[in-house]
Amino acid sequence: EAAVTQSPRNKVAVTGGKVTLSCNQTNNHNNMYWYRQDTGHGLRLIHYSYGAGSTEKGDIPDGYKASRPSQENFSLILELATPSQTSVYFCASGDPDWGIYEQYFGPGTRLTVL
Amino acid sequence: GDSVTQMQGQVTLSEDDFLFINCTYSTTWYPTLFWYVQYPGEGPQLLLKVTTANNKGISRGFEATYDKGTTSFHLQKASVQESDSAVYYCVLGGTQVVGQLTFGRGTRLQVYA
Numbered sequence: 647e648a649a650v651t652q653s654p655r656n657k658v659a660v661t662g663g664k665v666t667l668s669c670n671q672t673n674n675h676n677n678m679y680w681y682r683q684d685t686g687h688g689l690r691l692i693h694y695s696y697g698a699g700s701t702e703k704g705d706i707p708d709g710y711k712a713s714r715p716s717q718e719n720f721s722l723i724l725e726l727a728t729p730s731q732t733s734v735y736f737c738a739s740g741d742p743d744w745g746i747y748e749q750y751f752g753p754g755t756r757l758t759v760l
Numbered sequence: 761g762d763s764v765t766q767m768q769g770q771v772t773l774s775e776d777d778f779l780f781i782n783c784t785y786s787t788t789w790y791p792t793l794f795w796y797v798q799y800p801g802e803g804p805q806l807l808l809k810v811t812t813a814n815n816k817g818i819s820r821g822f823e824a825t826y827d828k829g830t831t832s833f834h835l836q837k838a839s840v841q842e843s844d845s846a847v848y849y850c851v852l853g854g855t856q857v858v859g860q861l862t863f864g865r866g867t868r869l870q871v872y873a
Contacts, residue, residue: 677859681863686769686865687865688766688849688863688864688865688866689804689849689861689863690863691861694859694860704860736803736804738803740859742859748806748809749806749859749861751803751804751805752803753801753802754802754803
């Protein structure tokens with residue numbers, strides 16, 4: 647069965663440090679997404695990608711970069727981590743069907759920035 | 761831009777109770793609406809999709825419809841089970857950015873045996 651995996655599953659980082667969250671999908675989907683989940687906010691879109699080499703800003707991109715080196719891999723990069731970036735991060739993949747389609751989510755990465 | 765309002769933060773029921781969760785949405789285009797469910801320790805997964813107003817989406821005993829007139833959509837189940845305990849998200853399918861999903865805040869459902 648097609649899958650989205652994330653690594654690491656848990657991460658503790660220090661303020662000002664660099665953090666890289668990785669996502670791999672075997673769905674062969676063109677689009678991939680990074681969200682963060684916080685109590686009271688649901689899931690909010692940080693960055694997304696239409697394919698290898700493409701990255702686009704979502705609704706809350708400040709403080710985050712993204713990289714899509716291949717169809718399968720999509721990374722989220724925090725160059726200078728801050729405590730406000732403590733959250734659970736989800737990666738997802740999907741493939742458009744005239745604009746409306748579902749997304750398949752990974753299990754999440756819990757990031758704590760001290 | 762697109763937005764979704766999900767007011768019920770927590771719902772507590774007993775087994776065999778009726779479930780009803782309501783959301784409202786705002787968009788300038790024709791919406792497709794989803795319900796996603798998230799179990800503890802997992803990512804969200806699709807529960808239901810509704811592409812046409814007043815038509816039902818049905819899955820695993822859950823039903824969903826939306827009303828264009830009131831820009832509302834809801835999820836219901838006639839008889840919940842303890843295994844239905846999870847967080848339920850109403851989600852608006854992207855109308856401005858292809859494939860983008862806009863999530864509501866989520867409703868945590870706790871069902872007691």
